[in-house]
Amino acid sequence: MRPILAGIETEYGLLVEGRGAEDQVDDAMALVRGYPGECHVGWDYRYESPRADLRGFRLARLAQDPEDAKFDAGRTYGEAHEVRADRVLPNGARLYNDHGHPEYSTPECRSIFELANHDCAGQKAILRAAKHYSEQEGLAVMTYKNNTDYHGASYGTHESYLVPRELGFERLFRDVLPMMVARQILVGAGKVGSENSRNVDYQLSQRADFLTEAANAETLYRRPIFNTRDEPHANTQDWIRLHVICGDANMISEATARKAGLIKLAIALAQIQEAPLWRLKDPVRSFQDVSRDQTFQFRIELEQRSWTTAQDVLESYFSAAERLLDLDDELKWVVDSSRSLITDLHHDFSQFSRHVDWAAKKAMLTQFIEEEGSDWSDPHLRAFDLEYHNVDPEEGLHSALEEMEEVVPNPSTAELLACLEGCNETTRGFARGLAISRFNKQLLGVCWRTLTFDVDGSPVEMDLPPDGDYPSHLREAVDVETFISMLRGVQ
């Protein structure tokens, strides 16, 4: 089977000494603008369509969180594109300010492990920018790869998967939604407490409390499990970008790879119309029930008074994939390693917690509770939860667990810094990155879909087919005309 192109965009939490949420847009904008590495400045917004819905209509406007809007009272910002402060890096990634959050969007990847590496490299890019901003302002600046502030504000880690338009909303929704609900038992990041009316000590997912509908096109408010935004960043006739917004930011890089691999399994089965058929009675309720179930039964209510478990849902995808798909090595790893983890969850939690963020965090907090004679109402626990996600390797608690070999290691710093310099896979992210590192002076516009060059005073726009195989000898182009000529040959 042909690998599915994917990307991950992560909005980082930002805490600047002496500053509040009302200052966050200004801080994030300044932080991104100060990114000290090589980059292209700007973004071509012509192809953005966040209000288009896969179900065939367009929203008049996107809903805003009324509580959050209060932070903007009496404040004025510049033009939207100036506030976003877009930077495009030599690996084809995008760094910008999204609603007050520094956001790193990976280049498009075919391999789930490359994707996980680039997602992890984003932490280094954010850290670079944060350290620069800290030195510039003389203030402590902390950045967190998480999805909640514990006060009711959430920010996303979104996955994007390129799928043929012919799959359509109905099939994708039916075939991928059960996977979205079930996979959190293996890839949730974990959270102390809750941020809606149902109290709980600890839960698997950082996002579950913020999901209110099964499907819609919103992302800022009334968030859905299945996002129907129709913005393919490619030819609309041919492609859908499945925009997954219900997942968590993972600190364990292996979990990032598994998170993407599980969705790819569901998409691949949808493509051959063989995905397991589960009719969930109330998907939002099930997502939250699974997230909150510390008995680890993970029961999911089905239509017609039946029920199942998240483990059985996952196994149904695994067995169908083994039976019906020509799995590549990566997806075989997803199936095999996930099965082992489900066994370990119930029989060897110390092994399970080496690979799964929510479990690593829970083991760490449980140790504290036992040693201090404390309980889950102790405010230290939320502070430790937050600091698990601190991206500074000298400060973060995930990094401490990694140093102590309590969790599987992430890629080395050298590998991650190399990721920021370029893209190994010959995707359009590779071509975009090369354009920036080689021909930035001639670049008039950059976005996911196109590159626009200035050639002898005239704009030349090049479409970047998302499924194209971009030749590695693009590196050898001696001038922009040759580069453009090579791009024209990409099929």
Place this chain on the structure above:
Amino acid sequence: MTDGDRLTRPITREPGKKSGDESGPSAPDIRKPEGGNELLRRMKKIDPDQAKKYRQRSGE
């Protein structure tokens, strides 16, 4: 929660049968991580009110 039957397999494209297994998996024995010097050193430095003070803009 309903008291209906447990399905361990998805609905087949043709009508499938229900297994009716109510036992479910058992809760795990959570063991704490070994060691802890570096972790404890960092934990001691953390302001217990850090999360209370952490307010963010709502993002996507």
